[in-house]
Amino acid sequence: MKKSKIFEVYERRRDIYTKNLTPGKRVYDEWLVKDANIEYRRWDPEKSKLAASILKGTPNTGIRKGDVVLYLGCSTGTTPSHVSDIIGKDGFLFGIDPAPRVLREFVFLCEKRKNMTALLEDANHPENYADKICEVDVLYQDIAQRNQAEIFIKNLRFLKKGGYALIAVKARSVDVTKKPKQIFNQVREELEKHLTIIDYRILDPFEKDHCMFICKKNN
Amino acid sequence: MHFTHLIGEFSLEKGNLKELKLYKDAAQYKSTESKEVLPKDSKYFSKLRDFNLQLTKIKIRESVNEDNLICQAINTVAETDKVLNTLVKRLREWYALYNPEFSVANNEKYAELVARKSKQQLLKETNVKVSMGKDLPKKDLDAMMNLAKKIDSLVQLKNETLDYLEDIMKIYCPNLTEVAGVTVGAKLIEHTGSLRKLVMFPASTIQILGAEKALFRHLKTGARPPRHGLILQHIFVSSAPQKERGRRARALADKLSMAVKLDFFKGEFLGKKLKKQLEEKFK
Numbered sequence: 001m002k003k004s005k006i007f008e009v010y011e012r013r014r015d016i017y018t019k020n021l022t023p024g025k026r027v028y029d030e031w032l033v034k035d036a037n038i039e040y041r042r043w044d045p046e047k048s049k050l051a052a053s054i055l056k057g058t059p060n061t062g063i064r065k066g067d068v069v070l071y072l073g074c075s076t077g078t079t080p081s082h083v084s085d086i087i088g089k090d091g092f093l094f095g096i097d098p099a100p101r102v103l104r105e106f107v108f109l110c111e112k113r114k115n116m117t118a119l120l121e122d123a124n125h126p127e128n129y130a131d132k133i134c135e136v137d138v139l140y141q142d143i144a145q146r147n148q149a150e151i152f153i154k155n156l157r158f159l160k161k162g163g164y165a166l167i168a169v170k171a172r173s174v175d176v177t178k179k180p181k182q183i184f185n186q187v188r189e190e191l192e193k194h195l196t197i198i199d200y201r202i203l204d205p206f207e208k209d210h211c212m213f214i215c216k217k218n219n
Numbered sequence: 220m221h222f223t224h225l226i227g228e229f230s231l232e233k234g235n236l237k238e239l240k241l242y243k244d245a246a247q248y249k250s251t252e253s254k255e256v257l258p259k260d261s262k263y264f265s266k267l268r269d270f271n272l273q274l275t276k277i278k279i280r281e282s283v284n285e286d287n288l289i290c291q292a293i294n295t296v297a298e299t300d301k302v303l304n305t306l307v308k309r310l311r312e313w314y315a316l317y318n319p320e321f322s323v324a325n326n327e328k329y330a331e332l333v334a335r336k337s338k339q340q341l342l343k344e345t346n347v348k349v350s351m352g353k354d355l356p357k358k359d360l361d362a363m364m365n366l367a368k369k370i371d372s373l374v375q376l377k378n379e380t381l382d383y384l385e386d387i388m389k390i391y392c393p394n395l396t397e398v399a400g401v402t403v404g405a406k407l408i409e410h411t412g413s414l415r416k417l418v419m420f421p422a423s424t425i426q427i428l429g430a431e432k433a434l435f436r437h438l439k440t441g442a443r444p445p446r447h448g449l450i451l452q453h454i455f456v457s458s459a460p461q462k463e464r465g466r467r468a469r470a471l472a473d474k475l476s477m478a479v480k481l482d483f484f485k486g487e488f489l490g491k492k493l494k495k496q497l498e499e500k501f502k
């Protein structure tokens with residue numbers, strides 16, 4: 001196992017891994033691998049858009065050890081669990097999702113991982129959780145909603161100056177009749193009004209019709 | 220600037236945070252309109268974690284509602300149906316070794332009769348003199364009848380679940396239940412997730428719920444748009460001749476949309492009237 005060029009992400013052959021914060025415990029059905037007495041969890045690019053972006057060559061995700069992350073659309077916690085590995089025990093992650101069914105699983109995950117918590121909230125209404133979280137170093141969003149760009153921008157208020165903002169965009173949830181590229185460009189224009197885009201990856205073939213924008217909030 | 224947060228009360232002057240009071244648990248917190256963002260400080264992480272988990276657990280508990288119960292019940296009915304289909308096919312094969320001349324097309328009826336009556340009783344009704352079936356010793360017969368009885372109790376499970384569903388739906392959404400019937404009504408709720416979501420759809424969408432694949436194809440490639448989805452299962456549509464189904468589906472969807480609105484906004488019970496209007500229109 002060797003370090004990759006991404007913070008706290010490791011690689012072996014074609015696969016990427018994160019150090020398991022809770023050794024012996026699996027989150028989804030990922031492989032656990034031991035090397036020099038350290039346990040790693042394989043990060044599946046078919047199940048996590050962030051892993052897909054890394055494998056598609058993103059040079060920097062902006063997420064580091066000790067960071068505080070606001071994660072919109074945490075679902076059952078597949079990607080959040082790897083982010084939790086990356087930020088480590090000194091970092092912290094707020095997971096937001098309005099769907100009780102998936103958040104229930106996420107709560108169980110939070111009970112095992114001390115650096116995460118769960119909020120049953122709709123990211124359309126940041127005013128409802130503004131007094132329950134704190135300023136964050138990273139904003140991450142993956143919610144597959146028609147107004148995903150608008151939601152993302154509303155939540156920038158929690159991001160520190162110079163902080164990273166990552167958004168996974170699903171073309172089909174915006175408009176099924178338009179070409180994905182058209183929609184990605186539309187989102188890009190929206191984002192550029194508020195942020196500096198530093199990386200853009202199309203996630204094909206791991207995720208069809210999805211892309212990831214990595215942006216930075218201006219100082 | 221003084222502000223209240225889930226974990227306590229603070230003041231923030233020129234970027235300097237002062238703790239006024241830290242809460243012991245989430246119960247002390249009262250939601251506020253405060254717009255201040257708490258600065259990052261790792262000493263607060265454990266409170267942020269615990270208090271949010273406390274609140275979220277309560278919210279998840281309180282989110283359980285009639286919609287959830289209806290979805291679980293109708294899915295139980297649908298899945299029991301699937302299992303019944305598979306098992307009755309097996310029973311037909313097995314039982315035919317013993318009594319091949321007996322046959323009833325309806326699966327549930329077949330299982331019920333096999334479970335409750337003897338070969339002699341069943342053969343009385345057919346005019347069979349010499350059966351092709353082999354008389355089986357008690358041990359073999361018992362194993363087979365065991366399956367028949369379990370299938371029969373699955374049929375009961377399904378019917379009892381339907382009764383329960385009817386019970387709760389008549390209270391929760393009486394108009395929808397009257398116009399759509401129990402199964403189609405419950406499937407509409409199950410398909411959208413809740414009555415609240417169902418009420419947001421126009422009649423034209425209700426008409427094609429359950430035919431989303433065909434709709435996407437239509438939007439993408441210009442193929443023929445779907446004319447009816449889930450509501451095709453309603454007897455009012457399914458019993459009509461092919462060429463009249465589209466018109467019926469549209470009319471039914473209209474009434475369903477009205478029924479759902481009445482139920483969601485706690486209007487009066489007009490289900491019977493809506494149903495009658497519908498039937499009269501197509502006499």
Ligand SMILES: C[S@@+](CC[C@H](N)C(=O)[O-])C[C@H]1O[C@@H](n2cnc3c(N)ncnc32)[C@H](O)[C@@H]1O
Pocket residue numbers: 047048049072073074075076077078079080096097098099102121122123124142143144145
């Ligand atoms: C594609 S899943 C996210 C998967 C997750 N990011 C991962 O990689 O493990 C999308 C999630 O967004 C959630 N979602 C939808 N609308 C939302 C909203 N308005 N605010 C927050 N989350 C939302 C859904 O409930 C769903 O769980």
